[in-house]
Amino acid sequence: MESELKLDVRYYETDQMGIVHHSNYVRYFECGRTAMLKEYGLPIEQIEKAGIMLPVVSVVCRYRMPAKLGDTLSVRSSVDAVPKAKLTIHNEIFNESGQLLCEGEVVLGFIDAATRRPVRCPQMLADFFAQYIND
Numbered sequence: 001m002e003s004e005l006k007l008d009v010r011y012y013e014t015d016q017m018g019i020v021h022h023s024n025y026v027r028y029f030e031c032g033r034t035a036m037l038k039e040y041g042l043p044i045e046q047i048e049k050a051g052i053m054l055p056v057v058s059v060v061c062r063y064r065m066p067a068k069l070g071d072t073l074s075v076r077s078s079v080d081a082v083p084k085a086k087l088t089i090h091n092e093i094f095n096e097s098g099q100l101l102c103e104g105e106v107v108l109g110f111i112d113a114a115t116r117r118p119v120r121c122p123q124m125l126a127d128f129f130a131q132y133i134n135d
Contacts, residue, residue: 003036
């Protein structure tokens with residue numbers, strides 16, 4: 001399961017040199033995963049209405065090259081395994097020239113919205129991912 005989202009670098013995301021601040025890459029990862037879920041027919045709002053919250057457990061970013069003001073970025077997000085206790089989203093960010101700027105992973109947990117307690121991946125989510133993933 002994979003998706004690609006195009007994003008323009010905005011002025012407020014950069015420093016005085018026109019370089020994207022490192023913290024924005026985590027935001028780009030979030031935009032990518034949100035767009036991916038929506039593209040495949042399961043927007044985050046629908047997951048939350050089903051009583052499941054997806055808190056971030058960990059984020060890994062490996063910075064390769066800086067993004068700059070004026071760049072249009074391609075944020076590629078993918079899931080390659082049906083989640084059990086956690087969902088791992090792989091991310092890559094490229095500039096218009098196809099240069100890899102940043103790569104990483106975001107690990108999400110599952111929480112029951114009513115109890116605020118961790119739970120295993122709900123069957124409806126496991127079934128959703130299984131239809132797009134060949135384990």
